[in-house]
Amino acid sequence: MAEDLVLDTAIRNWVLVPLSVVMVLIGVLRYFVSKLMRSPQTLDAKIVREGQLIIRARNLRAAGGFIPVKSFRARRFYYTNEENGLLHVPKGQAQNPQAQMFSDPNMAMDMMKKNLSMIVPQSLTFAWVNFFFSGFVAAKLPFPLTPTFRSMLQNGIDLSTVDVSYVSSRSWYFLNLFGLRGLFTLILGEENAMDDTQRMMQMGGFGADPSKNLSAEKDGLDIFQHEWTISKMEKRAEDVLRKLVK
Amino acid sequence: MATAVEEAQLNQLEIQVDNGGGGAWEYLCLVRKLKARRSDKVLKHGLFILNNPRARSKLGEEEFTLYEQVAFAAMDCRRNDIAKDCIGALFKKFPGSIRVGRLEGMLYEAKGAWSEAEKVYTRLLADSPLDQVILKRKVAMAKAQGNSAAAAEYLNKYLETFMADHDAWRELAELYISIQMYKQAAFCYEELILCQPACPLYHLAYADVLYTMGGLENLQAAKKYYSSTINLTGGKNTRALYGICLCSVAINQLTKGRNKDEKDISDLQSLAAEGLLRDYKERAPKKLSLVTTTLRNIKMVS
Numbered sequence: 001m002a003e004d005l006v007l008d009t010a011i012r013n014w015v016l017v018p019l020s021v022v023m024v025l026i027g028v029l030r031y032f033v034s035k036l037m038r039s040p041q042t043l044d045a046k047i048v049r050e051g052q053l054i055i056r057a058r059n060l061r062a063a064g065g066f067i068p069v070k071s072f073r074a075r076r077f078y079y080t081n082e083e084n085g086l087l088h089v090p091k092g093q094a095q096n097p098q099a100q101m102f103s104d105p106n107m108a109m110d111m112m113k114k115n116l117s118m119i120v121p122q123s124l125t126f127a128w129v130n131f132f133f134s135g136f137v138a139a140k141l142p143f144p145l146t147p148t149f150r151s152m153l154q155n156g157i158d159l160s161t162v163d164v165s166y167v168s169s170r171s172w173y174f175l176n177l178f179g180l181r182g183l184f185t186l187i188l189g190e191e192n193a194m195d196d197t198q199r200m201m202q203m204g205g206f207g208a209d210p211s212k213n214l215s216a217e218k219d220g221l222d223i224f225q226h227e228w229t230i231s232k233m234e235k236r237a238e239d240v241l242r243k244l245v246k
Numbered sequence: 247m248a249t250a251v252e253e254a255q256l257n258q259l260e261i262q263v264d265n266g267g268g269g270a271w272e273y274l275c276l277v278r279k280l281k282a283r284r285s286d287k288v289l290k291h292g293l294f295i296l297n298n299p300r301a302r303s304k305l306g307e308e309e310f311t312l313y314e315q316v317a318f319a320a321m322d323c324r325r326n327d328i329a330k331d332c333i334g335a336l337f338k339k340f341p342g343s344i345r346v347g348r349l350e351g352m353l354y355e356a357k358g359a360w361s362e363a364e365k366v367y368t369r370l371l372a373d374s375p376l377d378q379v380i381l382k383r384k385v386a387m388a389k390a391q392g393n394s395a396a397a398a399e400y401l402n403k404y405l406e407t408f409m410a411d412h413d414a415w416r417e418l419a420e421l422y423i424s425i426q427m428y429k430q431a432a433f434c435y436e437e438l439i440l441c442q443p444a445c446p447l448y449h450l451a452y453a454d455v456l457y458t459m460g461g462l463e464n465l466q467a468a469k470k471y472y473s474s475t476i477n478l479t480g481g482k483n484t485r486a487l488y489g490i491c492l493c494s495v496a497i498n499q500l501t502k503g504r505n506k507d508e509k510d511i512s513d514l515q516s517l518a519a520e521g522l523l524r525d526y527k528e529r530a531p532k533k534l535s536l537v538t539t540t541l542r543n544i545k546m547v548s
Contacts, residue, residue, distance in 0.1 A: 045376060045407055055410035056440075063443035067436045068467055075436075230470045234514055237473035237481075237490075241517040244481040245524060 005166065007140060015138045015169055019129065023176040026121055027184055034117040050214065053086055057217045065229040072226045080218050087218035089211040126173070130156075133169035141165040252280055260284070263291055270295055271305065271312075278315055285322035292316035293328065310339055317349055321356040329353050344370055348379055355387055363387060378408060385417070394425045412441040419451070428459045446478035446486075453489055462500050469493040473514065481521055490518035495544045 057079055064072050079087045134156050145153070145164040154162065156170040167175070259273045270291040277288055292312055295301045302309055317332035333353060336346045347370045354363035364387070367380050374380075381404045388397035398421045405414055419434035435452035442448065453471035456464045472489035479486065494515035519541050526534045 048376060049407050049409075052408055052410040056437075059410075059440045063440045066439050066443040071433070071436045230467075230474050233470055233474035233477055237476040238514050238517060240476055240481045241514070241521050245517060245520045 005137060005140075005162070007137065011136070011138055015133050016172065019133070019138075019169065019172055020176055022125070023173070023180060024183060024187075026125060027180055028187060030117055030121055031184075031188055034114070037113045037117060054213055054217055057087060057221060061217075061220050061224055064224060065227050067228075068230075069226055069228055076221055076224075080221050085218070087214050087221070089214050122177070129170060129173045133173075136169060137162070137166045138169040138172050139167045141167060252276075256280060256282060260287060263287075271301075274312065274315060278311075283322070285319040288315060288319040289323050289325065289328070292319060296332075310336060314345070314349065317353075321352060324356070326353065326356055329356065344374060344377065344380075348377075348383070351380070351383060355383070355390070360387060360391060376407070378404075378411075382414070389421070394421050397421055398425065398427075398430075410441075412438055415441070419455075423455065428455050431455050432459070444478065446475045446483065449478065450475045450483065450486055450489075453486070457489065457493060457496075460496070462497065465493050465497050465500070469497070469514075476518075484522065484525060487518045487522045487525070490515055491522070491541065491544065494518075 060072075060075055060079070077085070079085050082088055137154075137157065141153075143165065147164055149164050150160075152174075153164060153171045154166065154168045155174065157168045256273075256276050259269060259276060262268070263270050263273045264287070274288060274292055274295075276282075277284055292315060295305070295312060296316060302312075305312060313332045313336050317329045317336070320326070320329035320332065329349075330353060333346065333349050336343075336349065340346050347366060351363045351366035351370070354360075354366060364384075367384055367387075370380055371377065381400070385397050385400045385404065388394075388400055398418060401414060401418045401421065405411065405418065408414065415434050415437045419431045419438065422428070422431035422434060432452065432455045435448055435455060438445075438448040439452060449471045453468045453475065456468035456471065469490060472486045472493060475483055475486040476490070481487070522537060522541070523534070526537050
């Protein structure tokens with residue numbers, strides 16, 4: 001094992017601590033900036049309607065047996081007929097979300113704002129760290145690690161002989177970037193702390209197709225067998241009353 | 247809906263506050279949380295806090311929530327002057343807010359200035375056409391003016407978008423009943439039954455509407471729904487028992503003379519009549535003779 005490296009206390013005072021503090025401050029600042037830039041969510045009548053329609057169709061499927069056959073058929077026709085049924089999505093009209101996004105300038109604007117508040121400060125801080133603190137060891141972990149962690153902890157140092165428990169400054173920046181979530185929950189409250197990793201996930205899984213839901217619900221209604229449960233109720237009510245009278 | 251525990255807690259707190267035991271703010275918060283309508287108390291205690299600068303400043307930002315609550319209570323108690331002051335304070339703090347705009351519209355409503363209220367709501371709707379509260383206010387306004395048909399029309403328009411709002415469906419059903427459009431009312435009750443199939447009240451109301459519409463098919467269906475109400479309530483619902491009796495009578499009258507062989511052989515109606523008599527014997531013995539004669543007149547008991 002190589003000789004222990006002695007880390008200057010000045011590194012702690014001028015690199016390690018300031019880096020963390022700056023990261024925290026930037027996180028808080030970004031939270032407030034994104035809060036300022038967030039435009040109020042405007043509801044789209046069509047989307048609201050579709051959501052409510054699905055609830056209603058689901059109710060019909062779940063409790064269809066409780067209404068008379070005639071009423072059930074009328075409703076099913078209303079929902080699923082091929083001409084203008086509410087659940088019927090004409091072929092070709094089903095928009096894919098990507099196209100929808102570009103056709104709606106508001107949406108694109110929102111995305112851009114989100115991106116701005118995320119990417120700009122990140123690239124700036126990364127550049128800052130790279131410029132001032134690149135290429136030296138900033139901290140030492142109090143426990144040994146296997147060499148596989150080298151790429152994670154010693155980013156920016158190309159020495160294979162340095163013990164893995166030493167952390168390079170650039171890696172310290174990454175550790176802070178992804179590891180400060182707990183602290184943000186403490187500072188900004190449970191709901192507000194948005195982790196970068198989470199944000200990236202959100203970007204990835206963007207937009208589910210609502211027309212798929214509609215047609216799934218339509219298929220469900222089409223194969224539903226109506227059975228009027230109420231017709232058996234007279235018999236059962238008789239039993240209930242007989243028990244009660246006796 | 248408040249649970250029994252919460253209700254008890256609220257009552258206890260109310261007594262405490264009424265007797266000067268403090269905790270007025272906690273009381274008001276609880277009223278707000280449970281959506282209880284105790285406007286007179288809210289007005290009294292809320293106003294006390296608002297008129298007391300020290301107590302008011304202690305609330306901080308919550309002060310404006312209180313202003314809103316007191317404004318509602320004041321309108322409920324016809325103290326429009328107080329409501330106006332509250333809304334004025336809110337306007338100063340949040341100019342252009344929709345929530346305050348709603349209050350303003352409601353104040354006009356409370357004064358009976360319908361056209362002005364209408365103007366306010368129209369203006370607000372231009373900004374946010376999907377505001378559920380305002381759309382419902384318009385329905386309420388039409389209803390308050392006694393124009394049930396217009397109210398039903400507004401409500402229909404509202405339900406076109408918010409079609410899973412079962413409270414609105416219930417309101418629409420009642421509106422239709424009040425203007426005697428039973429077919430439409432029946433549709434609304436069907437919708438409600440779909441939404442909450444285990445709620446006996448909807449079954450009962452649906453049966454009532456079917457019975458009112460008349461016709462053999464409807465009467466038979468009504469009887470079935472009365473039966474299901476009995477099922478769901480364990481035979482405790484007096485109205486459903488009466489419904490069974492009346493439906494049976496009406497069905498018998500309609501089928502009298504023809505197809506004798508298909509006569510209803512079930513003894514549901516006699517059981518229902520018996521259940522009724524038993525119920526009255528227990529709970530209102532004074533009226534027992536009256537019920538007995540009535541039932542005897544329609545030949546339900548001998």
